[in-house]
Amino acid sequence: MKRIRQAAIGVASLLMSYSASAQVEVSVSVDTTKPGPKIERAVYGQFAEHLGRGIYEGIWVGKDSSIPNVKGYRKDVVEALRKIKVPVIRWPGGCFADDYDWRDGIGPAAQRPERMNKFWGGVPETNAFGTHEFMDFTELIGADAYVAANMGSGTPREMARWLEYMTADGTSTLAKERRANGREKPWKVKYLGVGNESWGCGGEMRPEFAGDLSRQFGSYARLHGGSAFRVASGGSADDFNWTDVMMERAGKYFDAISLHYYTIPLDWGTKGQATGFPKEEWGITLRNAQALDGMLVRHEAIMDKHDPEKRVALSVDEWGTWYDQEPGSTPGFLYQQNSLRDAMVAALTLNIFHRHTERVKMANIAQMVNVLQAMILTDKERMLLTPTYHLFDLYVPFQGAIPFPAKVNSPRYIEGDVDIPMVDASAAKDANGKMWLSLVNLDPNKAVRITTDFTGKAKGRMLTAAKIDSHNTFDKPDTVKPVAYSGRTVGGKLVFDLPAKAIAVVEIN
Structure with missing residues (x-):
């Protein structure tokens, strides 16, 4: 339990530092009128x-x-x-x-x-x-x-x-x-x-x-x-x-x-x-x-x-x-x-x-x-x-969920010869009718603010860490593990503040 508390405190400190820094603006829109074949x-x-x-x-x-x-x-x-x-x-x-x-x-x-x-x-x-x-x-x-x-x-x-x-x-x-x-x-x-x-x-x-x-x-x-x-x-x-x-x-x-x-x-x-x-x-x-x-x-x-x-x-x-x-x-x-x-x-x-x-x-x-x-x-x-x-x-x-197209309007992450979108996303509805959204911030240095076309509330979990090569060891098995995460409503839209090098999956109600 002590290790888990220490890991949670460490991630909380990370989030506080990220939220204090400037964020890059990103938008994600999901077309719920175009369901795709089931994710087997x-x-x-x-x-x-x-x-x-x-x-x-x-x-x-x-x-x-x-x-x-x-x-x-x-x-x-x-x-x-x-x-x-x-x-x-x-x-x-x-x-x-x-x-x-x-x-x-x-x-x-x-x-x-x-x-x-x-x-x-x-x-x-x-x-x-x-x-x-x-x-x-x-x-x-x-x-x-x-x-x-x-x-x-x-x-x-x-x-x-x-x-x-x-x-x-x-x-x-x-x-x-x-x-x-x-x-x-x-x-x-x-x-x-x-x-x-x-x-x-x-x-x-x-x-x-x-x-x-x-x-x-x-x-x-x-x-x-x-x-x-x-x-x-x-x-x-x-x-x-x-x-x-x-x-x-x-x-x-x-x-x-x-x-x-x-x-x-x-x-x-x-x-x-x-x-x-x-x-x-x-x-x-x-x-x-x-x-x-x-x-x-x-x-x-x-x-x-x-x-x-x-x-x-x-x-x-x-x-x-x-x-x-x-x-x-x-x-x-x-x-x-x-x-x-x-x-x-x-x-x-x-x-x-x-x-x-x-x-x-x-x-x-x-x-x-x-x-x-x-x-x-x-x-x-x-x-x-x-x-x-x-x-x-x-x-x-x-x-087993039904996927929907997710359009991401994102800046690029550029490092040397690498030039890729900073943010990736996926959305799908499960068999119980719940909508799920995954958000991935690839940039190891910059936090992002993601505005979606969803309304309501969103809660889930996030995976991030202090370093790009952070990993779990047998002596420190909880260095990288999920923490609670949620979105907020701004101007009637769900918005997500996502730290650098982070992955979040949320359920949208």
Whole structure:
């Protein structure tokens, strides 16, 4: 409690100092006459790969662990994920999926084979966390399963039999085997990924070959696994040709194609640090996050050419920030800190998805625990919630809501070569008829006064901090966390005074 009070006092002092400084004038208008397609809950999906400490210690500690657990799952992690209403989890990869044999992860744990995790550090993979552990975990936290099948080194038969093992209800040998391994009822596999990054770690394929192979796998996915929503392996970032070829060759066999986009401040060789970065990299990172919007426009235009009825969805099933991993951490584990900047990237990205609901029906941030832009970090028995977790918590009301166009009249934030709008916004109405508004001030130095065309009252929460790289540590886990926030009425309009580098989500009555 002492830490929480200190954090609240610190943020209150920040707000007082900001309110005393000059504010930039911004206006936001929301057109409530033009509702868009629903923001699917799956857009707030998560990703859990067998990578570093994402699964082992992050989610699974085993029933005999001294760390408090629920049937082997970390109790603190389970409770935290339930709170943000995780809708779907993608597993077991990633690159790991295309070297995964599902049979390694079933049966008595003591009899499961140990393999080498070839993609991520060359460390032993005990297979203690397999199909039963994952599927039961999704049920435990109330999420749907997004299972990634091995197209890179596997066969359609192996994929089909895995689906049958999980979903068959009857007297088939695979259904009996599942029951013998402890699961009487079949599971529901709502989403099925066929391949992962087939252009890279998933087989180094050319799009034409990947398209034809996807057709073969997709046809067998239809025959087994019932009504699973099938996702083909799509392109990366601005690889528009991959989308074109995949849609032309295999689009009719799938319900969606994927897209992967990582926000990197510098380049793939030297990505930049997660904390302690120069102010220039704040703006570069946010600009690169916003670039996804234009890429989605172009990918969707290509999909429209092949699918004017918009039957095939776009699943951005890997997205988030990627920095150089933390000094001293295990090579290949992709462990990085998570600062206020990451919460900003998440807010901008989710707002972009809200503007593309005609096609974007699912997205999965990479990754859930201890890897890349994680919700949660753990250190043995200790756990902390990151600024990105708190951002997802703020945005829970947007799950399943109906979005409306938000027009922002904003000055620019200019820093070096960066020239981007200072303020971003998103508005939507939830199933109970409540209107929600998110406001993001990207400028790290200037407060803004935002005048809206709403009337009434508005209350919610805000996320901000003292520094651009403010982050939570195991010794100070509450440095960055939400505080109460509200608007006020000026001249009959709702007005919001928003500090520099701040994100607010409010309910408007």
